[in-house]
Amino acid sequence: MSPTKQILEEMEALRAIRRDLHAHPELGFEEHRTASLIAEELSRLEIPHHVGIGRTGVVGVIEGRSNSLGRSVGLRADMDALPLQELTGLAHQSRCSGRMHACGHDGHVTMLLAAARYLQQTREFDGTVYLIFQPGEEGCGGGRAMVEDGLFERFPADRVYALHNWPGLPLGAVSIPSGPAMAATDRIRIRIRGHGGHGGVAPHRTVDPVLVAGHLIVAAHSIVSRNIDPLEAAAISLCAIQGGDLERGFAVIPEEVVIVGTARSLRPEVRDLIERRLHAVVQSIAESFGATATLEYERVFPATINSTEEARFANSVAAELFGADKIIAHPRPSLGGEDFAYMLQQRPGAYIHLGSGSDVGLHNPHFDFNDELIPIGGALLARLAERALPSS
DSSP states (O other), X not given: OOHHHXXXXXXXXXXXXXXXXXXXXXXXXXXXXXXXXHHHHHHHTTOOEEEEETTTEEEEEXXXXXXXXXXXXXXXXXOOOBSOOXXXXXXXXXXXXXXXXXXXXXXXXXXXXXXXXXXXXXXXXXXXXXXXXXXXXXXXXXXXXXXXXXXXXXXXXXXXXXXXXXXXXXXXXXXXXXEEEEBXXXXXXXXXXXXXXXXXXXXXXXXXXHHHHHHHHHHHTTHHHHHSOTTSOEEEEEEEEEOSOTTTOTTEEOSEEEEEEEEEESSHHHHHHHHHHHHHHHHHHHHHTTOEEEEEEEEEEOOEEEOHHXXXXXXXXXXXXXXXXXXXXXXXXXXXXXXXXXXXHHSOEEEEEEEOOOSSOTTOTTOOOOGGGHHHHHXXXXXXXXXXXXXX
């Protein structure tokens, strides 16, 4: 039976679920309504499930018609929204001020529920499928929380798969890199201390942290171009700066400036080099102006690394389901961050970019998940489970 065809027959109900989730977004580890909706749907489908995994996560368990070899596979979807004011103007736009599903996690949950419907009805596989609904992907480390809460001890999947809707790729296009799929994500916080004073009368008697910040920003952004092999993938972005009073401090040199940003990399050696060079740049530039500076370098998520065999397997399943022309021949990793990395540190698996055909990018206040992707992603997740656990 074609999972795509069966899921299409239930699109009205699935679309309603997706839009309900979109209208009621919840931030990381606050996904109580979302988790309840998932649990209610799993109960309706008579799928045993467990709640409170990694705080607000949910795991459903579907047994195949047989389990002769004790095999199992995990399928994961993230649940949380972003702290962003929605500007779509859609009928189902967020009803929660300052929160919206701008990354498509409402669609990811719906695609996994679509796969759950199909797998529970057909059960044409030999083994166990674990449906992993993960909280707190957006910078909260929900994947790590589930792993630390005994996810794989309680639900011992042999391998795990996840997918993410991907604007910029044609609808239904499948991109699955072997090796790094998403970047290690690090948080940068630089605090520069100087000596404030009058910007017109006596600037020479100050140690100007704004001036230091300017030189530091330029130098930090040269690390990738001058310290890292140009064939490596890496990024440093200092994204926000705060110092002084913008309304009344036009002639006041402040005592302190704070800069925040992010660093991204695919390989541990590059990550180590970025951190080492940033420490050196921050200290040396601050000292050259007579200021002091500290760098807080927080390693937020590791790189998301697809195992070679599972990436090859997922590509073959997608080609069987959608046709070889839908497979990106030379997939490229992204420098976005993804805490599915923690699950892939524990189990072999693959993270899949699934083209949404959207012109609006992720984390944009005008973003809305493309509902045409529901049967595509749901079918891919379901078929991954069936092919990973073939019936004899």
